[in-house]
Every structure is written in C-alpha cells, then in structure tokens.
Amino acid sequence: MPDSLPTNGLVIVAKRDCPTCVLVEPVMQSLDRAGPLAVVSQDDPTFPAGVRSVIDDQDLERSFRLNIEAVPTLIRFKDGREVERTVGWERTEWMRLAGDAAEGKGLPAWQPGCGSRSVEPGVHEALIARYGESGLKSREIAVGNWDDPIEACFERGWSDGLPVVPPTDERILRMLGGTHRKPDEVVGLIPPNLAPCTVEKVAINSVLAGCKPEYMPVVLGVLEAALDPLFVLHGLLCTTHFSGPLVIINGPAAQAIGMNSGVNALGQGNRANATIGRALQLIVRNVGGGLPGAIDRATLGNPGKYTFCFAEDESDPDWEPLSVRRGIPAGKSAVTLFHGEGVNGFIDQRSRTPEELVRSLAMGLFGVGHPKLCLAGNAVLVLAPEHYKIFKDGGWNRRRIEEELYQALKRPGRDLVRGAQGVAEGLPPSVADQMMDKFQPDGVLIVRAGGEAGLFSAIIGGWPGQSVRDECQAVTREIRP
Amino acid sequence: MSTTIKLRDPTAESSPTRRARLAPPSSIDGKTVALMDIGKSRGAEFIDRLEGHFRKAGVATQRYRKPTNTKVAPVELMQKIAAEAQLAVIALSD
Numbered sequence: 001m002p003d004s005l006p007t008n009g010l011v012i013v014a015k016r017d018c019p020t021c022v023l024v025e026p027v028m029q030s031l032d033r034a035g036p037l038a039v040v041s042q043d044d045p046t047f048p049a050g051v052r053s054v055i056d057d058q059d060l061e062r063s064f065r066l067n068i069e070a071v072p073t074l075i076r077f078k079d080g081r082e083v084e085r086t087v088g089w090e091r092t093e094w095m096r097l098a099g100d101a102a103e104g105k106g107l108p109a110w111q112p113g114c115g116s117r118s119v120e121p122g123v124h125e126a127l128i129a130r131y132g133e134s135g136l137k138s139r140e141i142a143v144g145n146w147d148d149p150i151e152a153c154f155e156r157g158w159s160d161g162l163p164v165v166p167p168t169d170e171r172i173l174r175m176l177g178g179t180h181r182k183p184d185e186v187v188g189l190i191p192p193n194l195a196p197c198t199v200e201k202v203a204i205n206s207v208l209a210g211c212k213p214e215y216m217p218v219v220l221g222v223l224e225a226a227l228d229p230l231f232v233l234h235g236l237l238c239t240t241h242f243s244g245p246l247v248i249i250n251g252p253a254a255q256a257i258g259m260n261s262g263v264n265a266l267g268q269g270n271r272a273n274a275t276i277g278r279a280l281q282l283i284v285r286n287v288g289g290g291l292p293g294a295i296d297r298a299t300l301g302n303p304g305k306y307t308f309c310f311a312e313d314e315s316d317p318d319w320e321p322l323s324v325r326r327g328i329p330a331g332k333s334a335v336t337l338f339h340g341e342g343v344n345g346f347i348d349q350r351s352r353t354p355e356e357l358v359r360s361l362a363m364g365l366f367g368v369g370h371p372k373l374c375l376a377g378n379a380v381l382v383l384a385p386e387h388y389k390i391f392k393d394g395g396w397n398r399r400r401i402e403e404e405l406y407q408a409l410k411r412p413g414r415d416l417v418r419g420a421q422g423v424a425e426g427l428p429p430s431v432a433d434q435m436m437d438k439f440q441p442d443g444v445l446i447v448r449a450g451g452e453a454g455l456f457s458a459i460i461g462g463w464p465g466q467s468v469r470d471e472c473q474a475v476t477r478e479i480r481p
Numbered sequence: 482m483s484t485t486i487k488l489r490d491p492t493a494e495s496s497p498t499r500r501a502r503l504a505p506p507s508s509i510d511g512k513t514v515a516l517m518d519i520g521k522s523r524g525a526e527f528i529d530r531l532e533g534h535f536r537k538a539g540v541a542t543q544r545y546r547k548p549t550n551t552k553v554a555p556v557e558l559m560q561k562i563a564a565e566a567q568l569a570v571i572a573l574s575d
Contacts, residue, residue: 138489141498145485156500158491167489195493204491286491 004055005062009036010098011075013057013068016047018114021072024089025049027104034101042071042117063118064127070113074098088113122174129169136172137184138200153208158286160278160306164208175203178213179220180481187220188227190288191234192295197223197287202279205286209279209307214257215272218335219279221479222247222309225337226280228475235465235472236339237290242302243463246340246380247277247309248447250323251333253479254311261311263451266343266382266458277309302342313385313448320398322447326476333479338380338445339463339472344368348387349455354394357387358401361457362408366438368461372416372426374436378443378462378474381405384450387457401446409438440469506568513541515566517558519573520550527572 005011014021029050031037038053045056075085076097086093089111094102143152149166183200190197206219226233260270284290314321323334346364351357369376413431465472518524535542547554
C-alpha cells in the first residue's frame, strides 16, 4: 500500500467529475474531522474542499494499486491492510464502515457511483504497463531517450517501408484486450523460417501495422487461413510471380469493425482494410523472416504486398456471399485468402443483358496471366454494383453467373497452342483439337464490392501455383470471436 | 545511455538484440576506399599518410572532407561517399 495512506483509518477514492463524489463532499469533510482520512483525488487535487489530506492521483498510480473500479470507493484500513470497502454512496454501508460521521444528513440514502478513471478504455492497460506486471514474454528492446522510436523500428528492419506504430507495452496490452485468446498460445509456424508465432507476437505486429484491438479476431483468423497448408504461404512468399496474399472478409465481423466494401473498396482510406492485410505481411516479415530480396524473390511484386484486404458487400439478401459459397454457414464471419496479383480494371458500359456481360467478362478474364494460357492460375472477379444489377435484373444468381462464366471461358485449343496467332507463348500442340477451360470449374471467385456508380468490375489474377488443384488453393476459414 | 522508451520485439528473436556491425571485408582488392577528413586540425596530414599506404598497396582512394568537425557529416556528403566508395576511413587528428 502506498506510504502516505493511513495505516489505521479511511481512504476515499473520488473524482470531481463524478456527481456522486460531489454529493458526498460534506461526508468526506465530516469524516476528515473524525479522522484519520485520506482522499485520493483522481482529477483535481483541490477536490474535495475542506479535507486535510488530499492525495493528487492524476497519474492514477494509487487508484491502480488500490484496484479501484468505481468512485467514490470508501476503504477501511487496519494495521496497514485493507479490511473493508464499499462503492458508490449508500448511507448504511458508509456508516457501517466509518461510523456516525458518515451519516450525510440531508443526502439521499443511496446513489450509484461513476467509473474510475483508472479503468477507462485504454487507461487500464497503460497503468499495467507503467506500474504493474505486463506478463509479456517478448524481449524488450530499449530505445535511447533521444531516439525517435519510429526510426528505431525502421533501423531494426521491422517495417515494410512505411512507418510503423512503435510496439510499447501499453499498446500491446490494449491489442491483446481485443481477443479472448491467451498471449502464449501458439497460432502456428510462420514461413519461411517456420518460427512459432504466439498470440502475443500477432498483437505486437498488429500494433506495428496500426490495427485497433477489435481487429484482433480477424487478424488471427487471417493468419490461421494463411497457415493452412493448402494455401502454400511459403511458396507464395518465394515466388518470382507478382502475387501476394489477398484477404476477403465476410460476415458480421466486417461490419462490426467498419471495413469498407463500398466506394474505393480496393483502395486506400479505411483503417481496417489497410491494417489487417498489413498485419499479415508484417507477421510474415518479422516472425517468419520473409524478406523481399532474400526469400521473397518477386521479379516485380505488386503494391498489394503492403496490404490487400477488403470486405464483401453483403447488402443484397439475394446474393450468396463468397464465404457461404465456400462452405461457411450464413451469418458467420469468415476470411478467404487468395493468391492475388494486382487489380485489373474491367470496363463494359454497353452490355445490358447478362448474356452480353458474361461474354464480355470472359474476354477480360482470358487475359489473366496470358491470354493464351489456361489453367495456369485462378482469378477473383469483383462485381461492382452496376454490373451486378445487370445480372440481378436478368434473374441470374451467383450460381448461374458462375456456370455461364465457366462455359464462356472455353476456347478451341487450336487458337491457343504455341505459335498460334503469331505468338510463341501458348499451350502444347497436343491440345489443338480440344476445347480448353481457362480456369478450373471453381477457379473464379466472384465477390461483390464497390461504389454505386461505374459500369466496372475488377479482375484480380491468381498465381500459377494454383494450377495444381489439390496442392494449392484459395482457403476460406471461419473467424472465431 | 539512459533509456525512456521500451519496445517489444516483433520478431522470432532469432538474432541478438544488439545489432551486429557489418563484417569487415575479407579483401580490399578492387575496392575504393573513402578517406574522410573530419575537419580537425592537421587531419589532412594524417589522411595524406594513409593515402600513401593505400597507393603503395594498389588500392584506389577518394578524398572527402567534412565542413566542420563540430557537426555530423551532411547527408549529401554521406550519400556521395556511399555512391563512390565501398569502404571508408573516418580519420581523427589533432
């Protein structure tokens, strides 16, 4: 117990900003006269007036050490130890603890207190970091008192090239507050070094990325999906190809954390979209050791390797969300991980029927990888609202679009073989007499997103690694709360 | 040095907390050595001697000088050295 509190006597923790504390100011004065009393004042050392021992606790250390959850809190100490406490104002309780001096004539018999400043959102974690035991296991890195901590993070190689948020204990503790999972739980082994990654390491990297604590369940779900062996994260990391992890979020979690599925859904400006994708990349970089130019051998890469994450627009109840299509029960939150290269904008402002539009979209999709290559990777098709409306008005649902698109993506092999159309790239001559599928039957993942205006869609090409169907695929996982 | 900020390591902690210095090169053959006079008095004499030794050893050198010994080298000067040389001797004198 802090030294300046009475060994035998009363302590009241209060704040001026609490109407109940103000109400009982005369009671505190009366108890001071009866003494000994110390009032721990959280927000104003001149409050309460007329009390001799008022302890300025604007730094909240005493409130933290006394484990105060609400004010006023009346505590009785005996021989230096707390023996009783009561919270709020209740005459009978105060008189039982403090005697007749706590009667408070003229006051109501009872009035509830207010929350302690020491347990306000974010404050409690800061107080743990400052005065308590954080319980964090990751090693400490000391930064000199003249050094800029953001620059220190750059110098240690923790950044993807953009500034990161320095991972202080209070930020990490706040981040851990976003999940029920224990900090020492191992989520998985992160390639390429197959280093164990605890929930605590996820939290630290989520701090670096700029996440809010409420994103933690989504970040953990994203990481678990990325570590599914079918996703082949190690291979995706090593490839010379453009692709990196593309994250698509479905279900109530996306709405709860304010993800963008509307205007500029694939672009900048939304914190959840931006930082969840970034957190995954930073975990791979920092925990897994996956560094560009080292194990990451991308010839060019793509800007989505900083972050590439958005939510599906589920506002139309007639639309079957991607996650449901891929086996997750409706109403559940889920993440889909895809090996995505950059965004290829698709323009069609003339099609008015589903039949016209599906043929047109197929022309755009033929360009994935190379127009003459087939089964060399999959694609995500992001249908913006105006293109989707053409399908909806024509009575086509997801399944119909998928099937019609699959049929429209068949071409005669003779047009695609090496040398055909004067282009060396292409399929082996042996397929010249066959009809060739551009993608596997489930190779085009259709997602709804985007702003209301614009007869556009987006095509996001996949990774040639997906060509071996049973070895490498997009992965969809439910997000645990 | 006293510290005021404590961060937590986001990595797998497989390398030491204190970052290792760059290893010295196994050979200086074919490399250019920057000789930077930090601006203290008679620094040029010291650099002259070093330059002579390097010349005898057949190692190329380039001379640079800080505008004043009282401040760190200007960024432009450090960028110039990094672009033109692979090694640097930052020479003190007095």
